[in-house]
Amino acid sequence: MKYTGRRTSFELKIALAILNMNTSITEPHKRLISSSQLILCWRNAPKETFIETVESRIIGKNNHDRFMVLIQRSQEIEITHNSGEVEQILNGGQNRKQSILSIVRESRFQRLVKSSISAPSDLIREGLIRITHAPKDFGGHARLDDGNRAVVSYSSVPTPQKYTLYPIFFGTDRLLESQRSVKFGGFRSNDKVSYGVAQVSIPHIHKEGKLERPIFLSRILKDNPNKHIVVHAKTLLDLESWLESAKRKLTNVLNTNSSHKEGLLFIHGYNVDFEEALWRSAQLRHDLKFPGLMLCFSWASLGSTKGYPADEATVDWSASNLKEYLTNVTENLGLTALHIIAHSMGNRALLAVLENWENKPGATPISQIILAAPDVDAKRFRQFGRVFNSYEQVTLYASRNDRAIAASQLVHNYPRAGGANPPLVMDHLSTIDVSSAGKDMFGLGHSYVAEVSKVFRDLFYIVRYRHKPDQRAGIMKKEEGYWELT
Template sequence: MEQPKRTLHELKIALAILRMNAVARSSRHRLISSSALFFCWRNSPPDTLIEVLQARITGRYAQDTFEDFIKRVEDITLGHRALDIEAFLSARKPSAAKIPSAIRNAEYKRALEDAVDIPEELYPPMQDGMLSRTSPDSELLDYPVISYSREPAQQIYTTYPIYYGTDRLLEPGRTVKFGGFRSEGTIAYGVAEVSIPHIHREGKLERPWLWPTQTKGNPNKHIVVHSNALLALDAWFTSAKEYLSHQGIGQDPSKKEGLLFIHGYNVGFDAALWRAAQLCHDLKFPGLMMCFSWASLGTPGGYPADEATVDWSAANLRQYLTHVTEQLGLSALHIVAHSMGNRALLSVLENWKLKPGTTPIHQIILAAPDVDTSRFKQIGQVFHTFEQVTLYASRHDRAIAVSRFVHSYPRAGDANPPLVMSSLSTVDVSVAGKDMFGLGHSYIADVSKVFRDLFYVVRHRHKPDQRAGITKRDEGYWELT
């Protein structure tokens, strides 16, 4: 794979972090592990490295030090060995294949000393006997990082299995972890156990306030991923079928249905699982809950990279959907796509053919689609082949407004005015707030009305004229009241 080009500022920040790591004895005192930095350096799209690192750095000390590096990057100077370390970072030297052992090598540490010079004041504060800025045998001050790692004694939450597929690159480590980088075109399949606390409010995504997404959280208070297991494709099929068989006791046909969530821009892997579980809980969905997580970079500044990736992911989503509809024996499949995720889904649906004996796609919900309106109309010619296609749009969605400004063309998720076309049920949800599924954004109380409407679409397959809480406008669209 071709290595992305890095800027001088990115090189300075990377070498400064490696230099700090070299003088820290304990891993908990590093801004980010050297192995993780190497991984990000080699996989982050161009001009995104700083933001990618920032999203992964946790703890007050680490975040503050990183911010200081960014503010004073002009004061970080490179030495005559900088290109040697840069070549090592970019895997242009054979020794780069063994990163953990190489970064402990004395020659590597000497090269770092000659590669970068960090101003004295950018080093963390010292206490006698605790830190030497040049000695690798010293330790940095211990700054606490808040994290809930233990399960509470009393379990006041409900756990849901999420059967996912993802084309994200699996990151090195002892646990299953997917970041924002693309795989080599392969799809990983797995099952994650995600819990919803009993204090959960409809439409809300309970997470620790003002703490990084890497923080696990308290399952009695927050939505939490408890476990994540990768499975071979055949094992994934078997597990899903066994779950459906267990759910189907009593012969309720709805328990043989599947619900697939496809997230939008600026969404990490865990955040996609949180939202999938929240949808399953709020919609009281009794069947198989699934999630396709495309390789969103998961950072606000990653919009251009996400745009390129979601188009790349369409072929992988098609493969995932093919497996789901042909191998699981579902009686029906419903799909909820949000924001930019609609681009991949619509690209697949444009040429989707229902094969005899496979699962039909029934309800398709396009929430705030960040899709060119004219392109949406082109694809919309196939909407009549599905049971019902519902579009949720809002005049107050700031993300859609920004996209409209950037692209200079209207977006289908905008309601200025709402899009009206045959075989499409458009619902203007402007009264519900800024963003129905906006991960990390604020909510207002009326968002529950949107989930109420979604409940009747997914669970009961009601047409708009069968649903309370929405009214028909003369222009041909429906409006949340």
């Protein structure tokens, strides 16, 4: 839910300080965050997450250092009587139809901002980004110009393409923050699902289950697709065009292998931003050697470790939007089967949809459902389990060593389905105890499926060949009725 009331005085102080900085900085790349982005965060970040949301959008270590200095010295900033009028504008109280960009460009707004606080000049003055060495990942040489900015020069010899490009057909209920660059942040849309296609590359040096990304400093410059998983392009489409594009892709698949006109849908968990959801989708498509259509539904997670309460509320809100997306996939694409992998908190939206799902005659059947480390109350999970017999196979991956699930259990005071103390045993459910694999699953302290080959190979035979547990090597059945990774 959007927070439309007053922010705290501390949040207002930081917002006004950043806006003041921006009025004196003429070069956009030197700003911690643009004024437009800051106002967007102000109006959309859930209560008490404004500071964390702004911090998550700041790129570069030096910029983060500058931001932390501002936070630490905030007691030196005093708010003036003009701050009330600026706050009213930030809240959108004067003209709700006026665009944010037009607001920040108004000279009157800039004058009000400059007179809204009193602070030491050295705290508000322009800062510089300094790079002291050349990053190694870009095939070029970095140096500092006279303005202490990084300048990168490249060799004139073309770099050979050493990666494979995959189309990811996504749906998202995130707020579209930039039409031009197709930028989706962590805020909710107005109950609208956006459809599009992203082109994501996997480098040839990729190791199964890994998510190759550059070191943090390199985000100031550019990803190298020969070494990193990279989103090359994102294209928004209306629903009709999206369906036509997906059907064309399936026609190409059908021409090469008529038995693999299938779809694989990935639904991410808590603390995942839009780009990361696309990275993981491409990684699964590549590592599972899945020949069909790769799909991704990205709900509006804040992408912040401190956003857990907000993500909990949002994932419940997202269920109806996921249902719309899933309905279009199963009724309008002509897939022979659809497999779904849901992770962590994303299981809540999926299970809420499946609990009342009706597979219409002629629609694509949902075949394999993989519930990876579900952050779902164990007893509520049992209630969802009443409909598991409607699907070909439902698999639960759980672990006693999953740190994120353990933390969630402490917060909620009740066992989670993704834990294994003991593993859940239910009719029409294949439970796999993967405690021996490690502590992680798909990142954020629980990425063992993506990073441990034994578990990943088990997933491979589920998705590619629909094997039951007794047909798969590497797991053994326990007397209690669940399966265990050997």
